[in-house]
Amino acid sequence: xxxxRRPGAYVxxxxxxxxxxxxxxxxLILWALHERPCRFGxxxxxxxGVTEKVLASHLRELEADGVVHRxxxxxxxxxxEYSLTPRGVSLNxxxxxxxxxxxxHVLAPAREAASAPR
Amino acid sequence: xxxxRRPGAYVxxxxxxxxxxxxxxxxLILWALHERPCRFGxxxxxxxGVTEKVLASHLRELEADGVVHRxxxxxxxxxxEYSLTPRGVSLNxxxxxxxxxxxxHVLAPAREAASAPR
DNA sequence: CGGTATCCTGGATGATACTG
DNA sequence: CAGTATCATCCAGGATACCG
Numbered sequence: 001x002x003x004x005r006r007p008g009a010y011v012x013x014x015x016x017x018x019x020x021x022x023x024x025x026x027x028l029i030l031w032a033l034h035e036r037p038c039r040f041g042x043x044x045x046x047x048x049g050v051t052e053k054v055l056a057s058h059l060r061e062l063e064a065d066g067v068v069h070r071x072x073x074x075x076x077x078x079x080x081e082y083s084l085t086p087r088g089v090s091l092n093x094x095x096x097x098x099x100x101x102x103x104x105h106v107l108a109p110a111r112e113a114a115s116a117p118r
Numbered sequence: 119x120x121x122x123r124r125p126g127a128y129v130x131x132x133x134x135x136x137x138x139x140x141x142x143x144x145x146l147i148l149w150a151l152h153e154r155p156c157r158f159g160x161x162x163x164x165x166x167g168v169t170e171k172v173l174a175s176h177l178r179e180l181e182a183d184g185v186v187h188r189x190x191x192x193x194x195x196x197x198x199e200y201s202l203t204p205r206g207v208s209l210n211x212x213x214x215x216x217x218x219x220x221x222x223h224v225l226a227p228a229r230e231a232a233s234a235p236r
Numbered sequence: 237c238g239g240t241a242t243c244c245t246g247g248a249t250g251a252t253a254c255t256g
Numbered sequence: 257c258a259g260t261a262t263c264a265t266c267c268a269g270g271a272t273a274c275c276g
Binding site for chain 3: 141142167168169171172175196
């Protein structure tokens, strides 16, 4: 993924968007920030298993893609807060149908067609 | 990605869905099949740059996830046709807003809010 | 607290050749 | 035509350590 927004070569909008959310933790970061702005340490706790390096790298990419805003407070101790930009909010909204699909078709195995709702 | 549908451990529907469409070419395969059923060789031509191995592997995973149907005709020469299942169609529909977002926010650089981002 | 700097590994992807 | 088999490569992601 590195820095999303590869030079040209997008076939359609979907793979362009995939390039923005293509990191392993990116949609989860967006999901967490969707609920409220978070500090670095908070995000780390929200995403069990992510390393600092990867979290920092994903945040920088999301910032470069204009979906995450980074607000740095020049205090001691240092404080940085991440939040969604309007673009990030709209991305999250565009992701919602996909989330619903995943819930219905991946997370809820049975109870799809019209039979045996457990 | 291997075989999407990792054992548990999904935080929300979105990353579950991401696991299904997480291959480099998967959304493009879905996009191509959305227009019409395709044979293996057709798909290969639709996706310039994909190798046979990766295409076959992605197709098998999409089939295992129930979004692609594989119809094998026992003829000479051999013929196999891939198409979307109803589940695949709904996945594609869930992907549409994301595609629209990518078009508006990644492919079309300017002309967004009312100013000049980037 | 909020990172950066290195080094490293595994899995996804690619190239090529071969088969039913 | 529609793959499979093998080998090579690339790089996102992870582990660890250190810095302002």
